[in-house]
Amino acid sequence: MKHSFSLVGAVAAIVLGGSAASAQEFRLNFGHYLSNSPFVKVEQDFAQRVEERTEGRVKINIVYSGGLGKDSELLGLVGRGAIDMAAIVPGYYGDQLLYSKILQTPFVFDSPAQAIEIADYSFAELEQFKAETARLGIHRLFHQPLDPYYMTGKTDDCKSLDGLNGKKIRTFGNLIPHMMSAVGATPVTVPAGDLYEAIDRGTIDYSFVNLGNVNAYRLYEAGKYSCGPGLNIAGHMVVLSDRTLQRLPDDLKTVIFEEAARAQQEYVEWIDAAIVASTEAIKAGGGEIITLSPEILAEWKAKTPDLLDLWVEEMKGRGEGDAAAEVARVWREKTAQ
Numbered sequence: 001m002k003h004s005f006s007l008v009g010a011v012a013a014i015v016l017g018g019s020a021a022s023a024q025e026f027r028l029n030f031g032h033y034l035s036n037s038p039f040v041k042v043e044q045d046f047a048q049r050v051e052e053r054t055e056g057r058v059k060i061n062i063v064y065s066g067g068l069g070k071d072s073e074l075l076g077l078v079g080r081g082a083i084d085m086a087a088i089v090p091g092y093y094g095d096q097l098l099y100s101k102i103l104q105t106p107f108v109f110d111s112p113a114q115a116i117e118i119a120d121y122s123f124a125e126l127e128q129f130k131a132e133t134a135r136l137g138i139h140r141l142f143h144q145p146l147d148p149y150y151m152t153g154k155t156d157d158c159k160s161l162d163g164l165n166g167k168k169i170r171t172f173g174n175l176i177p178h179m180m181s182a183v184g185a186t187p188v189t190v191p192a193g194d195l196y197e198a199i200d201r202g203t204i205d206y207s208f209v210n211l212g213n214v215n216a217y218r219l220y221e222a223g224k225y226s227c228g229p230g231l232n233i234a235g236h237m238v239v240l241s242d243r244t245l246q247r248l249p250d251d252l253k254t255v256i257f258e259e260a261a262r263a264q265q266e267y268v269e270w271i272d273a274a275i276v277a278s279t280e281a282i283k284a285g286g287g288e289i290i291t292l293s294p295e296i297l298a299e300w301k302a303k304t305p306d307l308l309d310l311w312v313e314e315m316k317g318r319g320e321g322d323a324a325a326e327v328a329r330v331w332r333e334k335t336a337q
Contacts, residue, residue, distance in 0.1 A: 023057065024057070025058075026059070028244060029061050030062045031066075033074060034213075034216070040064075042266050045263070053255045066193070074088055075093050075096060078138055078239055079136045080241075087144075089235070090234075090237065094174045097136075099126075099132050099324075100129065106178070112147060115233055115234040142267065144234070146232075150209070152207045152219045152220065154222075158227030159292070165185065167185045168186045170188055176231070178305060190203070193217070212278050220287025225288050227289075311324060
């Protein structure tokens with residue numbers, strides 16, 4: 001009888017233990033470099049839906065404004081599992097995200113939607129992108145499509161290419177600065193959160209950021225004039241640490257991946273409405289938006305070196321010339337369709 005009861009107790013313990021494991025809760029800390037604003041609502045909705053669909057087993061805690069790490073630190077933090085998720089700006093990590101960073105290359109994409117289409121294809125189909133994220137210990141979930149970039153400052157000199165000559169303009173990464181140098185401007189690296197003060201104090205003549213962040217950071221108060229569009233690129237990418245991914249049960253992974261795909265589609269659908277809303281808010285706040293003509297943009301592109309070619313040359317020095325050339329070839333084919 002003692003043996004029978006012991007066996008029953010052992011079986012019960014295994015069953016109860018299995019139930020407890022299957023009901024384990026996961027709190028995922030998500031480091032974000034941006035402030036909390038409607039500009040990241042799609043990501044907030046993603047986190048909420050994951051929590052709802054997993055019945056609270058997964059709770060995503062988004063910490064804004066660099067609360068879990070500076071924008072230049074987030075990639076390392078999520079890669080080694082110090083945080084579970086992060087919003088990563090590829091251009092901020094030019095020496096680490098050698099392939100991902102070219103999603104932020106000027107004069108490649110015709111629209112934010114096209115940039116996201118190429119991003120989805122690249123991470124799903126191109127071994128160069130898969131190997132890069134694996135090496136860094138991250139899994140890409142989705143990208144934020146950015147509304148076009150505008151230069152914002154205190155004067156309307158930005159309405160012409162000649163007016164940009166000699167101006168200090170905020171850029172980032174190692175590809176975007178070339179488009180400013182091509183018209184005689186001086187590229188200056190300034191984090192997004194410091195742009196208001198930099199414009200206000202004259203540290204830079206113009207910020208260069210998308211309209212959504214011109215509005216979110218109220219840059220139109222520091223500089224009335226915003227000239228553009230000057231750039232169509234993919235924005236930050238939301239990534240999950242591979243270490244976190246490995247400890248999640250398969251059913252929870254499935255929910256996260258499905259909601260990430262939904263968030264990506266929502267982001268693409270959201271962008272047009274976001275441009276309208278940001279434009280109206282900037283004008284209501286006293287800002288003035290100046291639209292650069294197609295002729296000005298064509299001239300700017302003609303003055304700028306082919307940045308995909310420059311990237312391939314850079315990659316040759318890293319022993320990645322052939323692989324980079326293949327990516328550039330595929331991208332040119334796809335963007336020409």
